[in-house]
Amino acid sequence: MDPRSARDVLRLVAESFSGFGEAGTGVSDPLGWPGYPEKQRELDMPESVLCGQGRVRGIDCALIAFDFRYFGGSLGSRTGDLLVRAFDEAVRRRLPVVSLVASGGSRMQEGMLALLQMQRIAGAAARLRAAELPHVTVLRDPVAGGAWASLASSADVVFAVPDATVCFAGARVRGGSDDTEAFTSNGKLALGQVHRLVELEEVGATLAALLPLLKPTSAEAPDVPDALGHADLPESGAEAVRRARAAERPRADAYLDDYFDNRLPLSSADPGMLCGFGSRHGNAIAYAAQAGTANSPAGFRAAARLVRLADRLRLPILTLVDTPGAAHDAQAERDGIGPAIAELFTAVADASVPITTLVIGEGGSGGALALTSHTRVWITPDAYFSVIAPESANAILKREPAELGATIDQLRLRPQDLLELGVVHGIAQRSGA
Structure with missing residues (x-):
């Protein structure tokens, strides 16, 4: 040959x-x-x-x-x-x-x-x-x-x-x-x-x-993945943060493997942003999943491309949110972290296909929200969603380190708080729970 x-x-x-x-x-x-x-x-x-x-x-x-x-x-x-x-x-x-x-x-x-x-x-x-x-x-x-x-x-x-x-x-x-x-x-x-x-x-x-x-096989929104960690809800905001940051907590790969019958990953140049296509119960679904790290501009751009492609091909989309926040070092600024996040916000906002989002860990600020559906957002008992990392919020408010626990509680970032506030639409459950 x-x-x-x-x-x-x-x-x-x-x-x-x-x-x-x-x-x-x-x-x-x-x-x-x-x-x-x-x-x-x-x-x-x-x-x-x-x-x-x-x-x-x-x-x-x-x-x-x-x-x-x-x-x-x-x-x-x-x-x-x-x-x-x-x-x-x-x-x-x-x-x-x-x-x-x-x-x-x-x-x-x-x-x-x-x-x-x-x-x-x-x-x-x-x-x-x-x-x-x-x-x-x-x-x-x-x-x-x-x-x-x-x-x-x-x-x-x-x-x-x-x-x-x-x-x-x-x-x-x-x-x-x-x-x-x-x-x-x-x-x-x-x-x-x-x-x-x-x-x-x-x-x-x-x-x-x-x-x-x-090739699209269904116009329906992807169903919500099962929660893979704790079944009970955290009693305090501090516990919610500890759970989300625990090394043993199930990560995106575990959720994707549990959810899809088969999938084909595509490189995104950011190991913290997993993109690809999968099949669940015979239905083709695109996915973009954060893997628990601070995402780079390349990661946000890869997710935006994935969302735009899925929308054009009429494929429903699953997103998994898990990041302490976007990268904010000098290299990220040089590479255009702000415009990259804006590009993903725009792609999600423009999408006409259904998007289902599950927050599976840390939901840190705009870097997490950019990947989040506008209409169908769920959260696991092991996750939180916050305007910014609690430590950063404490610093912005000029509070002492000893006041961090109070700040976390005031942010109302627990799953049950977010459901009450209308930020999320439901709390995912473990299979059989």
Whole structure:
């Protein structure tokens, strides 16, 4: 198997494939480039992409596969024709798009006519989004230039093979760099620009796990997860805070594993923000869950992207709240923590699909509220929700440390207090309780 070959990769990923139509016979030479027509005739393929309808583990989809052997999988004017047609056929046939990309960028021999294909691809991808259909891309090796900055980066879910070159400017353009990791799929994963690393041999199975979770099966709000910790309510505010901060308290991973029959996590570049898609009783649900740490701007942006994608695909959303508050150090400020939180507030406010929220631990200030539903909020007996961390509230009020307990009680942050105040709509119970 040649990983550069479109046909070989399609055989590996899909059990069937039928093309939408080839690029036609003859050569394309809009600039009269010396030797370009002759080189095209030497290659035993019509263009740098194959596009058609295929089946991946029994799931129908529109498949786009780049062939790196044809001018480095570059984008030319005929490439653009084929890609636009593939997206439009996907809309007409109501199919998700899967693109298997290996490309060096725009084709030099076609100049600006090649570069303009980025606009055409963006337009075709926008029509797919408007039709509420998903685009999943798989970055092979390499992916650079126009293919990365238009087709691949605009996908809803981005997979990549490990250690692939993924960058906007190739080495010949950018020159040397000490930070080689930044130009790899592994580096892009750490930055949140890739959602998951997948070996090429595992792509078919991973797509088969993901694609059903991107198709809405119910318009109903997700049901409330069971509480996994204490069944009784805390007697004091201080006890509520102690429970929420206890190391042994069940965390987001435990709740997600208990709730979903199966799920596919996606990296968010913030280990404290867990994002992905799951299935519960046959219903596809998107989720964003805080894992008990102070979330970074990257984490809030990942959650906002997840909410917007779920809303566009008409998928209901489950959110789990558990954070002492947003990160507030100098790096968080430089990275735009305020705008990132605002982006998540806006995404939740704009969402027209139902969102169910369960507060499972610390509900610290705006960093917690940003992930919270406006209409369906529950809390476990092991959790609290507060305008700010109690210690910070005590400091703002210029009170002595000995007065912290009184401040906590005055904040009325216990689950039963929040229910009485109308902040939450119910207190989750343990299964069988």
